[in-house]
Amino acid sequence: MKRYGSFCPIAKASEILSERWTFLIVRELMLGAFHFNDIRRGVPRMSPALLAKRLRTLQDCEIVSTTPISGGRGFEYRLTQAGEDLRPIIELAGHWGQRWARSKLPPGELDPGELMWYIRRHFGKIGLPARRIVMQIDFTDVRRMKRWWVLLEDGEADLCLDDPGFDIDIYLTTDLLSLTQVYIGDLSFARAVSKGCIELDGPRDLLRGMPVWFARSRFADDNPIWVD
DNA sequence: GCCGTGGCGATCAGTCACTG
DNA sequence: CAGTGACTGATCGCCACGGC
16 A cells, blocks of 8 residues: 555545545445455456455455355455445545546446446336346347346346346347446436337336336436437 | 656556466 | 466656756
């Protein structure tokens, strides 16, 4: 960790938090990723070696605590009180980023795996039917990770890259950019459908509710810029 | 004195293979 | 699955130098 050689609390916080990837690791822990590979899925461009190193640093700084996984290798990672106290800071950083550092979504920042992992965590509870819903999502413009299945049940979402074997309720076909725009809040779900960026197939009553419960970033409503 | 540039060594990050 | 280690390329920090 690089030191600023200052007693200033902002400098001390920056020494820990401004290291590359650290903010994103804390974000993953905040969102409920407690195992090494869960955290990895949220930061897919980070190498496992570096993730292990950053987790050790966070542990040394008493932001993260570890408990050995019973009957297995590795640890369960949890935020300590110091880590939990970062929650409003991370939230504020997200709101700030959405307003002032918003991505123009160049191809290099689009990744189906990362998007689907984010989407998995952000399905709305309101309007979502109580029964299990199986959705098949097809990307028209990617080679790898082209087809996904999302299982929605009891307010939880599971992702599969292999056919889970259930009857499909909703077929959703789209391109990577459009779904990313919908998720990040640059394009409304209804507008994406009316423009033909998202094609849907399934029972009409189920599709009608989708603009309400389909996953969107928690920052999607900040300073919206609608794309037409 | 200030500023920009270039060279060089140290450090960091990413990739890949590997382990238990 | 949950890491570790070796290797390599990229980046950073420091210093010297030259132009103004």
